[in-house]
Amino acid sequence: MGNTSVSGKIADAKSGMSLPGVNIQVQRSSLGTTSDLDGNYQLDDLPPGIYALTFTMMGYAPHTEKNIQIVDGVSTELNIELKTNVLASPQVVVTSSRKSQDILESPFSVSAIGPREIQAKAVTQMVDILSYESGVSTIKGQLNIRGTSGYAIGAGSRSLLLIDGIPMLGSAAGNITWANVPTSEVDRVEIVKSGGSAMYGSSAMGGVVNIITRNAPPQPETRISTQIGTYSKPRIDQWAWQDSRRYVSNFELSHSRSFADHAAWLRVQKRRDDGFMQLNWEEALNISGKVKLNFGNAHSAAVFVNVLDDKSGLLSTWKSPADPFEAPAGSENDLTDGLKTIINIHYNYVRSPELAYKVRGGAYWNSWQNHGVDPDHSNESRYFAELQSSRNWSEILTSVQGFTLQENGVEAQIFGTHGSHSLAAYLLLQQKLKLTTLSLGGRWEAYAVDGIERDQVFSPQVALNWKPNEWFAMRISTGKGFRVPTVAEMFTRARRSIFTVEPNPELVSETSISREIGLSLMTGQLGMIDLLKLDLAIFHNKFNNLIEPVPDSLGIIHFENISDARIAGMDIGLGVSLFSNLVDAKTAYTWLDPVSVGADGAVLDTLSYRYRQHWVTTLGLHYWNLDASLEYRYASRLESVELFQENPLTAQDERVPVHVWNAGLGTSYKDWRAIFRVENIFQYYYTQLERNLEQERIFMITLEKML
């Protein structure tokens, strides 16, 4: 019996133009390919049988062609037309189940952001986009999915950041360096909002953000982008501090091309931000690139490299509430400079339609020096390796299993010299039972610090997805999560403002049990409605031995396994496109009840740095080749903080809700694209972290030319 192939051409349903770069995936298999420059594709080595093929491309609705009969020795031709999808959000995700999956079939809450949404905002840091997603908020760059992380002086994120599936948290503080993400080269971002420890281990207990970088398209492409922005002067006379304006400039040059079956892109970014405050200036040079090698349908490999050389002001607090833009006396010249290097390697081998292997390897080196009042330095390294296989045991049963190994090292004045390593094994089984998919999985992980084994954790999860038709699905899940303490939490010795932080090497892992029930709806062409998307989730996360910074009776702060906590809540996201793509709107509301609880379950206090309510809305108008957008973000007043409590007698350290409006206007003409954007239109002033003012109004113009 011989193998045979399926091939054809893919075109835009409206214009008939061929579509290069369409992803073609054989359902319930690891086989796939992409269309070439002329929209042609070919899948070889398919054993005879009946298949379903899914065609996906950003900006187009996914198309699935079922019941394709492949007969021995006969080549099958299948031409496809794709229809545009106005909301342009990805509908096939890879993060929640570690394999390609329709977003409606995901066992957990997942949202995805596509490149059109990223480009429309013309932001240079991905964190600025994530804040407008349901269930997500950020405080000084610390990612909070459903309020899990709060703010822990940058240490110990409970949400895991991945780039192309490889962890990207710092090896000492477990923090995220957003400048390492090449925003303009991102294909999509997937946010898993349920606890993900069963698949991704420590730090994923509050969710996972997977940033998937793009592969170079078949046609050569050179992009030049320049952005100029200026901050407004404070609208409050008392806060005036500088006569001259402060500017932002960003220059990017990228080139991508294919060679034979392979493709690559290279990007150089130079950024200078004067900052709207005296000490939040930043300058950075970022060079990143990705090479994708394809050896037929069976073998492929990719290498991603990112080098970031940056220098920035070292901001701790404002000078005073009467001078919130100025640095405290004596620290005006505090700065930090560093060099961060990432190398990620992927190798995929599709042995048969039923069996595929993935090997991932990553290295991350980070060195920084602080200059000023508290000089310090750090040299950090992290090495990661993973072997994963996925197998389709039958039409209805699939499994994903793998091993990971991670090693961290740090040498710094603030932390000392330490090393840690972890070893993990995971398994996820998915069985389809008519309309229901049952997911059953778990991960065992052991970790050691300075050569001493500290803990072994097993995190199981179970989930059900019920999808009665193509436009509606319900899901229910529960799982256990965990997070090992970071080196920063165990060994920091520092002084911050009047507070002293001392080490606590006795810290143990914190654990969580998360439960969620949710529904998703996605439909199109209902009268004047072109597309309607709705996602609703109700969740309840219980945490044990939560690691939080706690002052003792001497006022000295230790990180301690001090409290149990409970974060219950709901988030709802709605997206709609109306009047033949003239208007689109997205709104997302999150409600949280984040409390610490005693041994008897009684509520003790509200967890610090968590918003009880968070609401974001984006409205877009598209007419001719003009795109206008308006965004609004509301967050309720933070009920609790750690360092400086509000003083009702003096109004000192007053906290207010967040009300921020942004607007943008973009146009494109031939190979040119221009975007004008204003953030914080009404110069609304607020703090998130105490004594740190949030962003002043900024006007930005982005001009882009594609060659």
Added chain:
Amino acid sequence: MTPVRLVVMVLVIFSLVWNCSDPGGLEAVSGVQGSIQFNPTWPDSIKSAVVVIFNKDLNLDSLNAPGYSVTDHYVTFGDPIDPGTENADYFIQLKPGDYQGMVIGLIVEPSQLLTNDEMFQNIQDYIVVPGTAIPRGIRILEKQVNEQTGWYVRF
């Protein structure tokens, strides 16, 4: 949709936004600020110095009188000043009203006082009042910062 309808829609949206745009963020503050000169020689027992604000009813002569509670008159204090400092700027946010301000020395770490309520209630046991620190009357007006300079402190 015609261009006229589109323009009307945009104008309606922006007028709605404009009307919703004053939800009350942080504004100009009122308070007292200035600089303090210290005698360069600090006693070893002093862990830090602070500017403390009391209400206008504090009677310094009654400080050691039985039953007289300093904390009843306490309003707030400024950022701690490290021992050995010769010159320090300070700012203290206050609501409009009349207050008294003075510089005191703390014989315990300031973070200890902040986090220990019992110690804080007996604050007079942990402070040193320098002889040169005469309480100053301070009047705070709405959204204005009162300048108090020329303080000289010797512990």
